Amino acid sequence: MAAVLEAVPPKAPLQAGPWRRAGRRLKRRRGAIAGLVVVLLFIAIAVFAPWLAPYDPIETSWSAIRKAPDAAHWFGTDDIGRDVLSRVLWGTRASLLAGVVSVSISLLLGIPIGLAAGFLGGFVDGLISRIVDAFLACPFLILAIALAAFLGPSLTNAMIAIGVSATPIFVRLTRAQVIDIKVEDYIEAARAVGNSPWRVAFRHVLPNIAAPLIVQSTLAIAAAVIAEASLSFLGLGQQPPSPSWGSMLNTAKDFIDSAPWMAIWPGLSIFLLVLSFNLLGDGLRDALDPRQR
Amino acid sequence: MFDYLAKRLATIVPTLIFVSMLIFGLQQLLPGDPAHVLAGEEQDPTVIAYLRTKLHLDEPLPVRYGYWVGGVLKGDLGESIRSQQPVLALVEEKLPVTLELAVMAMIIALVIGIPAGVVSSVGRGRWWDYAANGFALWGLSTPNFWLGILMILLFSVELGWLPASGYVSPFEDLRANLAAMIMPAFVLGNAIAAVLMRHTRSAMLQVLSADYVRTARAKGLSVPVVVIKHALRNALTPIITLGALEFGTLLSGAVLTEQVFTIPGFGKLIVDSVFNRDYSVVQGVVLVTATTYILLNLFADLASFVVNPRLRK
Numbered sequence: 001m002a003a004v005l006e007a008v009p010p011k012a013p014l015q016a017g018p019w020r021r022a023g024r025r026l027k028r029r030r031g032a033i034a035g036l037v038v039v040l041l042f043i044a045i046a047v048f049a050p051w052l053a054p055y056d057p058i059e060t061s062w063s064a065i066r067k068a069p070d071a072a073h074w075f076g077t078d079d080i081g082r083d084v085l086s087r088v089l090w091g092t093r094a095s096l097l098a099g100v101v102s103v104s105i106s107l108l109l110g111i112p113i114g115l116a117a118g119f120l121g122g123f124v125d126g127l128i129s130r131i132v133d134a135f136l137a138c139p140f141l142i143l144a145i146a147l148a149a150f151l152g153p154s155l156t157n158a159m160i161a162i163g164v165s166a167t168p169i170f171v172r173l174t175r176a177q178v179i180d181i182k183v184e185d186y187i188e189a190a191r192a193v194g195n196s197p198w199r200v201a202f203r204h205v206l207p208n209i210a211a212p213l214i215v216q217s218t219l220a221i222a223a224a225v226i227a228e229a230s231l232s233f234l235g236l237g238q239q240p241p242s243p244s245w246g247s248m249l250n251t252a253k254d255f256i257d258s259a260p261w262m263a264i265w266p267g268l269s270i271f272l273l274v275l276s277f278n279l280l281g282d283g284l285r286d287a288l289d290p291r292q293r
Numbered sequence: 294m295f296d297y298l299a300k301r302l303a304t305i306v307p308t309l310i311f312v313s314m315l316i317f318g319l320q321q322l323l324p325g326d327p328a329h330v331l332a333g334e335e336q337d338p339t340v341i342a343y344l345r346t347k348l349h350l351d352e353p354l355p356v357r358y359g360y361w362v363g364g365v366l367k368g369d370l371g372e373s374i375r376s377q378q379p380v381l382a383l384v385e386e387k388l389p390v391t392l393e394l395a396v397m398a399m400i401i402a403l404v405i406g407i408p409a410g411v412v413s414s415v416g417r418g419r420w421w422d423y424a425a426n427g428f429a430l431w432g433l434s435t436p437n438f439w440l441g442i443l444m445i446l447l448f449s450v451e452l453g454w455l456p457a458s459g460y461v462s463p464f465e466d467l468r469a470n471l472a473a474m475i476m477p478a479f480v481l482g483n484a485i486a487a488v489l490m491r492h493t494r495s496a497m498l499q500v501l502s503a504d505y506v507r508t509a510r511a512k513g514l515s516v517p518v519v520v521i522k523h524a525l526r527n528a529l530t531p532i533i534t535l536g537a538l539e540f541g542t543l544l545s546g547a548v549l550t551e552q553v554f555t556i557p558g559f560g561k562l563i564v565d566s567v568f569n570r571d572y573s574v575v576q577g578v579v580l581v582t583a584t585t586y587i588l589l590n591l592f593a594d595l596a597s598f599v600v601n602p603r604l605r606k
Contacts, residue, residue, distance in 0.1 A: 134311030141545030
């Protein structure tokens with residue numbers, strides 16, 4: 001007996017787990033890494049905006065109205081003499097916050113509903129699916145505009161409106177994934193040993209469907225950033241005088257012939273942030289879900 | 294065929310019912326008493342009392358929903374609080390403008406998106422594949438209202454070639470109409486082109502590796518013939534279906550584009566009514582949009598059903 005035990009070879013080197021392998025694949029994708037770096041840069045700007053901004057973002061100056069970019073104001077000033085650079089830096093906060101908070105709302109609502117639909121099946125699934133169809137029939141931004149209109153214009157309500165409007169995608173994705181894997185042996189086994197349905201759902205199913213949810217979340221943040229900018233551009237998001245890229249563009253469009261710099265920088269910031277999240281999302285999809293390539 | 298049609302129609306009915314509930318439910322989000330909110334700043338007691346009876350606010354919620362749906366089914370989407378016009382009349386007045394914009398945008402998207410997708414799939418890994426993918430990323434990441442502003446800056450302010458705003462009906466002056474619509478249509482089509490390019494590329498990549506394409510090549514047919522006659526034709530089915538789904542993006546985008554170029558369409562109607570607190574117009578517009586979207590998807594499904602014999606079995 002002892003001899004047999006000794007014959008067991010020393011612990012075999014562990015194979016790298018799926019997450020580590022995905023991490024390695026992600027590192028090889030230059031676009032995704034560039035996206036990640038820019039996202040981190042924007043997060044740093046949002047956190048350190050008070051120290052980075054050269055001026056108060058809401059302080060007006062009647063002696064510096066629509067000044068072209070110069071040494072004192074790198075990005076120029078706006079129609080009431082506010083420093084555009086400071087407003088762009090502070091505006092990062094509204095955009096990132098909107099992106100992350102709205103997608104969190106979508107996840108918090110979408111995952112449990114999707115799990116319920118996929119797991120319970122039958123009538124519950126049919127009901128949830130029809131409601132999801134109804135939500136998806138309303139174009140994303142139009143639904144968000146309608147929700148924001150009825151809730152009242154503010155950044156918080158814009159985030160709720162965007163989050164709720166984006167929820168159906170997550171319900172659908174979670175449901176499809178659950179239906180795919182609920183017939184797998186390890187799920188059957190987890191059920192057979194007597195785990196409660198919710199424990200099976202959250203402990204055994206959720207970790208195994210996390211990859212596509214992470215990918216979708218990253219791409220959804222990109223969409224949410226554009227949606228917040230769109231709502232603010234229409235006047236339904238961040239309210240003046242608080243800075244947000246969308247509302248800056250709304251003002252800028254009236255001064256396009258006399259102060260084009262007012263329009264360049266906020267738009268470029270939205271573009272860069274959205275592009276980075278899209279690059280990161282595409283890279284994550286390739287790294288985490290090789291089947292979808 | 295009829296089985297499929299019946300099944301497909303059967304799923305639409307509950308979806309439409311839920312859509313109507315969702316849109317009716319929006320009203321419940323209004324803070325406080327809807328009659329007070331709708332009465333505007335004057336808060337005239339007679340107006341409030343009138344609104345109470347008109348909207349059946351004293352009745353329970355399901356009864357109010359019944360009244361509302363009953364009206365909708367008879368073509369009564371309510372009345373604008375501001376202009377006193379029926380919502381349906383407003384929608385009918387604005388819809389053609391947006392439809393023209395949408396059709397022009399879709400044509401631009403198809404003309405750019407599908408060839409870009411084909412070229413990039415055929416030259417997978419070459420520089421033009423990267424260029425096409427770069428274009429798609431640009432299209433997906435650029436907020437269209439910003440692109441609109443930049444185009445006004447270039448073509449209207451700097452070069453003076455095109456008007457920055459001002460809509461002219463095509464029946465009045467077609468040239469002026471096209472001059473006013475080409476920039477917004479391009480702005481709107483740009484994002485859709487990006488999506489279509491991605492769909493086309495992945496559908497083509499799948500088809501290009503199929504046996505019949507290899508056979509066609511082996512037979513000695515030239516690359517363009519194989520790509521266009523054999524591959525693209527088969528890849529078109531998923532592109533049509535997915536393209537129909539972009540109708541929502543088109544309308545969402547139209548809201549912003551119409552705002553930038555001051556085009557008096559559907560999108561401008563919804564934004565103006567939001568700011569006028571003209572809630573029945575908002576509800577009516579969302580209802581019309583959602584219903585159109587559902588019907589369009591139905592047609593797309595039926596079209597791919599007719600085009601693709603394999604689905605008919």
